[in-house]
Amino acid sequence: xxxxxxxxxxxxxxxxxxxxxxxxxxxxxxxxxxxxxxxxxxxxxxxxxxxxxxxxxxxxxxxxxxxxxxxxxxxxxxxxxxxxxxxxxxxxxxxxxxxxxxxxxxxxxxxxxxxxxxxxxxxxxxxxxxxxxxxxxxxxxxxxxxxxxxxxxxxxxxxxxxxxxxxxxxxxxxxxxxxxxxxxxxxxxxxxxxxxxxxxxxxxxxxxxxxxxxxxxxxxxxxxxxxxxxxxxxxxxxxxxxxxxxxxxxxxxxxxxxxxxxxxxxxxxxxxxxxxxxxxxxxxxxxxxxxxxxxxxxxxxxxxxxxxxxxxxxxxxxxxxxxx
Amino acid sequence: xxxxxxxxxxxxxxxxxxxxxxxxxxxxxxxxxxxxxxxxxxxxxxxxxxxxxxxxxxxxxxxxxxxxxxxxxxxxxxxxxxxxxxxxxxxxxxxxxxxxxxxxxxxxxxxxxxxxxxxxxxxxxxxxxxxxxxxxxxxxxxxxxxxxxxxxxxxxxxxxxxxxxxxxxxxxxxxxxxxxxxxxxxxxxxxxxxxxxxxxxxxxxxxxxxxxxxxxxxxxxxxxxxxxxxxxxxxxxxxxxxxxxxxxxxxxxxxxxxxxxxxxxxxxxxxxxxxxxxxxxxxxxxxxxxxxxxxxxxxxxxxxxxx
Ligand SMILES: Nc1ncnc2c1ncn2[C@@H]1O[C@H](COP(=O)(O)OP(=O)(O)OP(=O)(O)O)[C@@H](O)[C@H]1O
Ligand SMILES: [Mg+2]
Numbered sequence: 145x146x147x148x149x150x151x152x153x154x155x156x157x158x159x160x161x162x163x164x165x166x167x168x169x170x171x172x173x174x175x176x177x178x179x180x181x182x183x184x185x186x187x188x189x190x191x192x193x194x195x196x197x198x199x200x201x202x203x204x205x206x207x208x209x210x211x212x213x214x215x216x217x218x219x220x221x222x223x224x225x226x227x228x229x230x231x232x233x234x235x236x237x238x239x240x241x242x243x244x245x246x247x248x249x250x251x252x253x254x255x256x257x258x259x260x261x262x263x264x265x266x267x268x269x270x271x272x273x274x275x276x277x278x279x280x281x282x283x284x285x286x287x288x289x290x291x292x293x294x295x296x297x298x299x300x301x302x303x304x305x306x307x308x309x310x311x312x313x314x315x316x317x318x319x320x321x322x323x324x325x326x327x328x329x330x331x332x333x334x335x336x337x338x339x340x341x342x343x344x345x346x347x348x349x350x351x352x353x354x355x356x357x358x359x360x361x362x363x364x365x366x367x368x369x370x371x372x373x374x375x376x377x378x379x380x381x382x383x384x385x386x387x388x389x390x391x392x393x394x395x396x397x398x399x400x401x402x403x404x405x406x407x408x409x410x411x412x413x414x415x416x417x418x419x420x421x422x423x424x425x426x427x428x429x430x431x432x433x434x435x436x437x438x439x440x441x442x443x444x445x446x447x448x449x450x451x452x453x454x455x456x457x458x459x460x461x462x463x464x465x466x467x468x
Numbered sequence: 469x470x471x472x473x474x475x476x477x478x479x480x481x482x483x484x485x486x487x488x489x490x491x492x493x494x495x496x497x498x499x500x501x502x503x504x505x506x507x508x509x510x511x512x513x514x515x516x517x518x519x520x521x522x523x524x525x526x527x528x529x530x531x532x533x534x535x536x537x538x539x540x541x542x543x544x545x546x547x548x549x550x551x552x553x554x555x556x557x558x559x560x561x562x563x564x565x566x567x568x569x570x571x572x573x574x575x576x577x578x579x580x581x582x583x584x585x586x587x588x589x590x591x592x593x594x595x596x597x598x599x600x601x602x603x604x605x606x607x608x609x610x611x612x613x614x615x616x617x618x619x620x621x622x623x624x625x626x627x628x629x630x631x632x633x634x635x636x637x638x639x640x641x642x643x644x645x646x647x648x649x650x651x652x653x654x655x656x657x658x659x660x661x662x663x664x665x666x667x668x669x670x671x672x673x674x675x676x677x678x679x680x681x682x683x684x685x686x687x688x689x690x691x692x693x694x695x696x697x698x699x700x701x702x703x704x705x706x707x708x709x710x711x712x713x714x715x716x717x718x719x720x721x722x723x724x725x726x727x728x729x730x731x732x733x734x735x736x737x738x739x740x741x742x743x744x745x746x747x748x749x750x751x752x753x754x755x756x757x758x759x760x761x762x763x764x765x766x767x768x769x770x771x772x773x774x775x
Pocket of ligand 1 (some may be wrong): 189
């Protein structure tokens with residue numbers, strides 16, 4: 145199966161009053177045609193910023209380093225015009241904070257059609273017909289009428305689906321869905337996930353599903369990436385990650401999800417302080433909270449290394465097998 | 469929309485009536501009458517004059533006559549000062565002048581102000597931004613009566629390019645200086661309003677969405693950012709109208725353009741009650757119409773506002 149995108153040594157730094165903070169550090173991963181990568185990690189672990197960096201949408205005080213190869217073009221090196229030819233067409237993103245994500249002064253049909261008209265030189269009226277079809281696909285009833293609505297005339301869930309549809313208008317090769325279904329009710333969520341799956345299967349789109357919902361990730365992802373404090377601590381097939389987690393943080397994360405703890409009756413939380421992201425700190429970023437910490441964990445940062453086929457972990461120990 | 473306009477008119481009419489009544493009362497309580505001058509007129513002559521202008525009738529009757537003449541005949545009565553001219557004539561003579569340079573002032577200040585504001589926002593923290601910021605902060609506080617003499621000094625006395633006054637039937641060379649003088653601080657205000665609202669819009673989520681779609685920068689400005697960013701400028705149009713009306717008084721005095729502003733001042737100085745009231749009512753009508761227009765533009769820009 146061909147590789148669509150490969151991200152190499154991606155780092156994201158923000159200039160702040162307390163110095164440079166490195167919210168994403170040396171991220172390496174690949175995306176494959178038609179596959180779903182589930183991305184989990186606690187709040188603030190850099191999931192969103194990593195992909196904003198790839199899209200060239202970091203805040204003004206942010207800088208990205210490394211490479212993000214889509215085919216053989218490095219998105220991080222592109223000039224604005226070349227980047228604009230990729231965004232929306234080859235790679236699209238549904239953002240996490242959807243408040244005011246649609247232009248309040250334009251009808252949604254136009255906003256959706258505009259992408260298609262821009263990238264595929266389709267006349268706008270024709271593109272609007274395609275937008276109506278897309279509204280139907282994301283499960284919005286009476287799409288002809290809704291297409292003529294302004295954003296404030298739709299419900300929050302509908303707006304969310306408009307944004308999803310908008311990202312799919314040009315059939316992108318890579319789709320980043322950042323908590324895209326979090327605000328939707330279960331039936332609609334299932335419908336959107338099915339749509340995602342169909343798009344991936346039919347068009348070979350590689351989907352990145354950023355979520356806090358492990359069971360949702362488990363149900364659709366082919367592979368999983370776990371981030372902690374800006375770093376990938378474990379990358380594995382979904383099966384391996386849920387049944388044979390190797391990193392202490394992954395284990396903590398799995399243990400702290402309600403589904404995994406019902407039998408135990410109480411919610412496991414990972415003890416210890418939240419991570420610090422200041423640049424130049426040594427050691428493993430998880431060490432202050434790690435139950436397996438040893439002296440060299442404080443001194444030396446572990447690198448991501450393969451522990452099995454299609455399974456990489458960033459930990460000095462190999463705590464696989466029975467130690468849970 | 470039609471209903472909205474009708475509703476606004478229904479509010480406007482009592483407002484105007486109230487304006488008429490209040491200014492009528494103010495005129496009446498002011499000491500003296502238009503014909504008290506240096507030389508005292510013989511009693512019979514005075515009585516004659518009072519009768520000619522209807523000033524001998526009871527006051528409520530005067531008010532009713534006044535209102536009905538305005539409403540039915542668009543007649544504000546005769547001028548108390550210029551015996552051979554009616555107030556309507558005075559207005560008809562001055563208003564086109566004021567309207568011409570007033571309109572141009574609106575066009576110049578909004579177009580130029582919006583342009584400068586957008587440029588400064590797009591090039592935030594560049595020399596363009598700082599330069600325009602510096603100039604606009606300065607320009608904003610310079611009053612018309614300082615700008616006007618300076619302009620005449622430069623463009624009439626030094627360079628000799630433009631006439632320093634007169635109207636000349638609205639020849640462009642006579643229109644330029646009044647418009648520039650009146651627009652000077654307005655351009656600055658609009659530019660500053662536009663800059664900050666544009667910056668806010670550019671930082672909003674839907675602009676990020678547009679960028680993620682690969683829409684090029686200039687299209688984002690024109691198609692996605694300009695319209696929502698214009699809202700505060702539209703709000704500013706109402707105070708702008710007031711500024712133009714009051715500023716026109718100074719313009720007319722300084723450039724001798726013969727607009728409605730000079731007629732207004734003269735009427736006040738001469739106790740020409742009927743003219744002063746006529747112009748006050750005209751200003752009131754303009755303000756109400758201007759506000760209605762602002763609301764219509766507002767609704768056109770922001771679909772959330774239902775009329
Ligand atoms: N403009 C900025 N300047 C400084 N720090 C920033 C900026 N934007 C984000 N950050 C920091 O970057 C870190 C990573 O944020 P990010 O949004 O990627 O988290 P996340 O993993 O997506 O979290 P969540 O699950 O809550 O969405 C956070 O600590 C955040 O405070
Ligand atoms: Mg996030």
